[in-house]
Amino acid sequence: MKAVFLAAFFLSPISSAYAQSKPVSKPVSKSETYKDIIEKAYNLSLQKDRQQALNILxxxxxxxxxxxxxxxxxxxxVDVAHVFISDKAQQAYEAGLSLRKTDVVQALAKLNDAARMEPDNIAILTExxxxxIAKGDCSGAQDNLVKQIKLFPxxxxxKLGSAQALVCQASWLDYAKLYDSTDVKKSAFQKFWLILEVERYFKTKMTLKAQENLAVLKKLDPKYPEVSYWSWKIAQAAALPGKKVGxxxxxxxxMACxxxxxNQYRQYMIDPMxxxxxPEVEADLKGSNGTAE
Incomplete structure (x- = not known):
């Protein structure tokens, strides 16, 4: 969504006027309004000077x-931190997105290429x-975002990306602090926060809380594949020893996966898992004389 907004801005007549002006390097004048400063920052982005744009903002x-x-x-x-300065970096980023479903190693290679070209692009670093996380490198995922989350809390x-890395590491206290600082009900990423809450409570043996969050998530988006996974996990945990359910x-x-x-994958791929x-679910089905077909 940020990319669409910024593309519209950069293609507008206003942005064309900005592009014709010289980059701003002078200190902020007392007579300048905050809107003037925002305009200058967008201008600097067009001039491929993200760092200066961020500095004045x-x-x-x-x-x-x-x-x-x-x-x-x-x-x-946030807009400036996410915008692509280089076409090649954006192409590598898009290639990484496309590859993540089928080949996470190649996806990482493309995303690392993009990060080398634009090391301060938050869209690239978050992805x-x-x-x-998808590869299983939880600490690496968190290390990748430590600096940025301090700059752009x-x-x-x-913030969601950092929370996902913390859940991946089972760093529950740090995750809880991040969750508590977020108005999840108003968040555009509510479903992805809820799935983290389900996992958190399931793994900390608070099954009732996990079920409560899962119920909210089911109402919010019943087609989200991970809803079925966690429904199965919770049912398995509650079953009598040796009894297969779910x-x-x-x-x-x-079947969903x-x-x-x-298009559906893109809709939900903010969830790295x-x-x-x-493989886990298919193995259980086969072991229970079920079918994974």
Missing amino acids: MTALQKETRPQAVAELRKAL LSRAL YDEEL FEDAQKYV KNISA LCRHL
């Missing part, structure tokens, strides 16, 4: 106290962390 943000101005400056910071997607949820998960379209539990 951060300087303005540190001095600003008005709620609306603070909100708009933060939004501009790189998700690919590392209000970037929702970055066949319907298991089969639903397998095997038949997921490219999307359909990554397929």
Whole structure:
């Protein structure tokens, strides 16, 4: 969504006017409004000077106290931090996204290429962390975002990416702090926060809380494949020893993941573990004389 917004901005007549002006390197004038500073930052982005754009926005943000101005400056910071400066970096990033479902190693290679070209691009770094989680490198995923989360603690997607890495490491206390600092009900990523809550409570033996969050998630998006996975896991945990349950949820998960379209995968791929539990579920079905077909 950020990419669409920024593309529209950069192709507008206003952005063309910005592109014709010289990059701004002078200190912020007292007569400049915060909107002027935001315009200059976008201009600097067009001139491929992301760092200077971020610098003037951060300087303005540190001095600003008005709620609306603070909100708009933060939004501009996030926009600039996510925009692609290089076509080659964006192409490598898109290739990484396309490869993650079938070949996470190759996806990582492409995303690392993109990160080398734009090491300060948060969109690239966040996706790189998700690919590392998918590969099982949880600490690497978190290390990749440590610096950025300190600089942009209000970037929702970055915060979610950090939370996913913490859950991957079972760092429950740090994860809880991050979750508690987020208004999940108003978040555009609510479903992905909820799936983390299900996993958190399941793995900390708080099954009732896991079920409560899963029920909310089912109402929010019943087609999300990981809903079926966690329904199956919770049913298995509650079953008597030696008794196999949850066949319907298991089969639903397998079918959803095997038949997921490219568009559907893109819709849910913010979850780095999307359909990554397929081997586990298929093995259980086969071991129970079920079918994974």
